[in-house]
Amino acid sequence: MSAAPWAELRPTACLALADGLVLMGEGAGARGTAVGELCFNTAMTGYQEILTDPSYAGQIVTFTFPHIGNVGANEDDVETVAAEAANAALGCVLRAPISAPQNWRAGESFATWLEQRGIVAITGVDTRAITARIRDNGMVNCALQHDPDGNFDVPALLALARGAPDMAGAELATRVSGREAVPWQAGVWKWGEGFEDAKHGDGPRIVALDYGIKGNILRLLASRGAQITVLPANATVEEVLATEPDALFLSNGPGDPGATAQVIGDTLRALIDRRLPTFGICLGHQLLGLAIGAKTRKMRQGHHGANHPVLDLDTGTVSIVSMNHGFTVDADTLPPNARETHRSLFDGSNCGMALTDRPVFSVQYHPEASPGPHDSHNLFDRFLGMVMAEKASTAP
Numbered sequence: 001m002s003a004a005p006w007a008e009l010r011p012t013a014c015l016a017l018a019d020g021l022v023l024m025g026e027g028a029g030a031r032g033t034a035v036g037e038l039c040f041n042t043a044m045t046g047y048q049e050i051l052t053d054p055s056y057a058g059q060i061v062t063f064t065f066p067h068i069g070n071v072g073a074n075e076d077d078v079e080t081v082a083a084e085a086a087n088a089a090l091g092c093v094l095r096a097p098i099s100a101p102q103n104w105r106a107g108e109s110f111a112t113w114l115e116q117r118g119i120v121a122i123t124g125v126d127t128r129a130i131t132a133r134i135r136d137n138g139m140v141n142c143a144l145q146h147d148p149d150g151n152f153d154v155p156a157l158l159a160l161a162r163g164a165p166d167m168a169g170a171e172l173a174t175r176v177s178g179r180e181a182v183p184w185q186a187g188v189w190k191w192g193e194g195f196e197d198a199k200h201g202d203g204p205r206i207v208a209l210d211y212g213i214k215g216n217i218l219r220l221l222a223s224r225g226a227q228i229t230v231l232p233a234n235a236t237v238e239e240v241l242a243t244e245p246d247a248l249f250l251s252n253g254p255g256d257p258g259a260t261a262q263v264i265g266d267t268l269r270a271l272i273d274r275r276l277p278t279f280g281i282c283l284g285h286q287l288l289g290l291a292i293g294a295k296t297r298k299m300r301q302g303h304h305g306a307n308h309p310v311l312d313l314d315t316g317t318v319s320i321v322s323m324n325h326g327f328t329v330d331a332d333t334l335p336p337n338a339r340e341t342h343r344s345l346f347d348g349s350n351c352g353m354a355l356t357d358r359p360v361f362s363v364q365y366h367p368e369a370s371p372g373p374h375d376s377h378n379l380f381d382r383f384l385g386m387v388m389a390e391k392a393s394t395a396p
């Protein structure tokens with residue numbers, strides 16, 4: 001009697017969680033071992049943008065949507081800006097095998113792209129079960145190994161997962177930040193055109209502090225006429241002011257905001273004291289909160305997806321937004337000169353704030369989306385409007 005077909009099947013990837021769960025599957029992408037924090041993302045589109053968002057540095061992403069890779073990969077849908085952030089997400093966990101690309105924009109297959117980018121993947125595992133586990137127990141460290149020969153030392157992988165550093169306390173933003181000042185040139189991607197040129201006119205001069213910045217933030221600002229200089233996370237007050245900025249932008253980024261605030265907090269406090277108009281997104285929001293004396297804390301399962309409802313407390317309107325964060329600002333700790341402006345309708349956590357005595361505001365979510373709904377693009381108009389109003393009011 002010949003052997004059953006599945007007798008030949010051998011797992012080529014192994015996912016070991018620090019809590020003891022071990023899953024076998026089929027490997028894809030880069031070979032080797034990725035060790036980091038396992039989180040999940042519920043977005044149904046934008047897998048390339050998600051995996052190249054530097055905010056995912058040190059993390060492995062479980063996609064809850066089962067079919068990932070169908071539209072292939074291209075050079076345009078990459079959110080990473082600085083070469084230092086090349087390895088944003090370390091790995092990914094997928095339900096279905098990666099199929100051949102079905103899209104005119106595909107330059108190559110998703111599997112090839114994962115390999116080129118050094119991202120380790122496992123397919124054929126129950127991603128819904130992993131998601132439910134993280135939802136119930138919180139994010140967990142893991143080791144993900146892809147080995148075409150299927151030689152797995154499971155106890156060693158479990159030990160790697162258990163020995164991985166905790167995300168709480170991890171200072172990652174200065175690691176993924178670019179190292180040099182960069183004048184930003186590209187605008188948003190347009191159907192049939194590609195990226196439009198930045199509209200350089202007399203738009204406001206903005207310094208974007210790069211804690212792991214996503215390209216679409218810069219593109220949305222550039223397409224609105226802003227003249228942008230991207231500066232490294234550890235730029236000094238003097239280096240920021242030397243560009244004669246009209247405004248400051250504080251970017252998204254990976255890791256624990258508390259750890260990064262210890263490195264760059266003094267600079268940020270000094271810049272806030274200069275009363276520069278400021279807008280912060282995600283890590284930038286958290287760093288701003290810490291700089292004014294509020295506290296941040298780690299969330300249990302975090303918010304990672306493209307359909308999160310957020311209430312604007314000023315207008316009573318609800319936006320559906322993109323989110324990607326594992327820490328949150330505790331609104332109860334905001335000082336008297338700050339007020340909460342947005343709140344998550346999923347769990348009531350803080351999603352935005354504004355200072356009452358200077359032109360500064362920030363949001364926990366991602367108005368640039370990429371991927372996600374465009375409901376909140378108007379925040380970029382609000383920022384630039386605020387900058388222009390401030391310029392007009394201080395003009396000699």
Ligand SMILES: NC(=O)CC[C@H](N)C(=O)O
Pocket residue numbers: 055251252253254255256257281282283284324325326327328
């Ligand atoms: N997208 C981000 O900027 C994430 C901020 C921070 N690293 C967090 O996980 O909460």
